[in-house]
Structures are given as C-alpha cells and as structure tokens.
Amino acid sequence: MFSFLVSLSCATIISDYCVGDLSQPDGPAGYPCKDPAKVTVDDFVYSGLRVAASSANPFKFGANNATVTQFPGLNGMDISITRADLDVGGVVPLHTHRVAELIIIIQGTVIGGFIDTKNTAYYKTLSKGDIMIFPPTLLHFQINVGSTPVLAYATFASENPGxxxxxxxxxxxxxxxxxxxxxxxxxxxxxxxxxxxxxxTN
Incomplete structure (x- = not known):
C-alpha cells in the first residue's frame, strides 16, 4: 500500500510540458522549466519560419531555425524544425547534427546526400514533395541544381540538434x-x- 501511495504521489508531479526558461543556463537535459504561472499560449507558437533567412554568404544558403532557443515550448519535446532557403546554385555544405534529420522539399530541385562511416555516398535528386532522411552524426549536404530558388523544411529528433x-x-x-x-x-x-x-584566424 505504501509503495502504491509513493508511486501515486510521484505521478502527480509529472507535468504535461516544461517550457524552457531561457533566462536560465542551458544544460545537457535542456533548460529549467519556466514558472507555470507565467506560461502563455505564445510559448507554444512560433512564427519565425514565415520569412527566409539571408542567403548573402558564399554558400548562397540561409536557414531560420525553430529550436529551443527560439521556441521555448520545444524544451524536452525532442523535436525541432528549420526552414532552408537556397538561391540558384546555393549549397548547404557538408555538415552534421547530433540526431537524425528528415528534409522535405517544398519548391525547387536539390541533390541531397550523405556519406556513411564506410565512405559510401548516398545521394539523389529531390523535387517538390520528396523527403530524405539523413542518419544521426553522418556528414550530409544539399545542393540547388535547378533554375529556381529552393525552399525546404528539415525536422530533427531533438529540440537542440546542433x-x-x-x-x-x-x-x-x-x-x-x-x-x-x-x-x-x-x-x-x-x-x-x-x-x-x-x-x-591564425
């Protein structure tokens, strides 16, 4: 009976969410929870993906991220999303994340690919509506090979994929x-x- 009451007591302290308190330091387990009395619906809504990020760089590529540092409602949710815009000839250079990435092409044409730990390259031309998965930690890339700008969204199995x-x-x-x-x-x-x-430098 005692163990049942203890487990019931512990169950009552489990919360539905833990909106990140971005005024506190981030740690391996994420941000501390915001005071529930200060949580509002705006903590669960993010509008930053409506517009493209600047692609005025050597790669002709811009990204707007919705990770926990922009969108505190993601804290502890193990999910995030990025908007990627590639000008004609634009490239998302070889890069890596801590977790898997799933990309969907909204407009344009890209070659997406990754290289596994046996140095085998997997790459394919992707068009509107196509999706591709990039396994965790493996080097991967996207290249705009079409004649129009590319818009794509990438989701990640972490609120802070790196x-x-x-x-x-x-x-x-x-x-x-x-x-x-x-x-x-x-x-x-x-x-x-x-x-x-x-x-x-150096």
Whole structure:
C-alpha cells in the first residue's frame, strides 16, 4: 500500500510540458522549466519560419531555425524544425547534427546526400514533395541544381540538434593553418584564401 501511495504521489508531479526558461543556463537535459504561472499560449507558437533567412554568404544558403532557443515550448519535446532557403546554385555544405534529420522539399530541385562511416555516398535528386532522411552524426549536404530558388523544411529528433559544417569548422575557426595543412593536405595559399572568405584566424 505504501509503495502504491509513493508511486501515486510521484505521478502527480509529472507535468504535461516544461517550457524552457531561457533566462536560465542551458544544460545537457535542456533548460529549467519556466514558472507555470507565467506560461502563455505564445510559448507554444512560433512564427519565425514565415520569412527566409539571408542567403548573402558564399554558400548562397540561409536557414531560420525553430529550436529551443527560439521556441521555448520545444524544451524536452525532442523535436525541432528549420526552414532552408537556397538561391540558384546555393549549397548547404557538408555538415552534421547530433540526431537524425528528415528534409522535405517544398519548391525547387536539390541533390541531397550523405556519406556513411564506410565512405559510401548516398545521394539523389529531390523535387517538390520528396523527403530524405539523413542518419544521426553522418556528414550530409544539399545542393540547388535547378533554375529556381529552393525552399525546404528539415525536422530533427531533438529540440537542440546542433550544427557543425566542415568548412566553417576548419576555416572560420582559430585552428592554426599549419595544422589544417596536415589534416587536409591543402597548401597554405588555399587555406589562407578559405580563411579570408569564411572569417578564420591564425
């Protein structure tokens, strides 16, 4: 009887949601819960995907994210979404996330692909209405191969999936050029050109 009462007592403290309190530090388990008395319907609605992000960059690609840092209602929900806009010739460069990504093409034509840990490349041309899954942590990309801009949405199995692009990790970081030469086999002139283009130092 006692164990039943204990389990019943514990069950009553389980909440339907934990809107993230973005004024507190984020941790491995997410943000602490916002005071329930201060939760409003606006914590569960996000309008930031209505417009395209700027694609004024060398990749001609922009992304508007709806992750927990923009949309606190996602805290603890293990889901998020990104709007991706690619100009003609635009590229989402080789990158990785901590979790799986599912992309749907809304308009335009892309080649989407990923490379597995056996160095096998899987890629295909995707058109309006097509979807593709990219497994967790594997390097993947999208390239606009059509004559019109691309609009796509990507969903993730995390409210904070992370994003690391290979080019940015190498050439926008402070990693010294001599180390990049050794790990990429690029020469100093190529590395300096890419660092200048992407904003790296050293």
């Amino acid at each position: 994003f690391q692009a290979v080019d940015l990790a190498l050439f926008r970081s402070s990693l010294p050029s001599e180390l990049i030469e050794k790990v990429t086999l690029l020469d100093d002139a190529q590395i300096n050109k890419l660092k200048k283009l992407l904003g790296g």
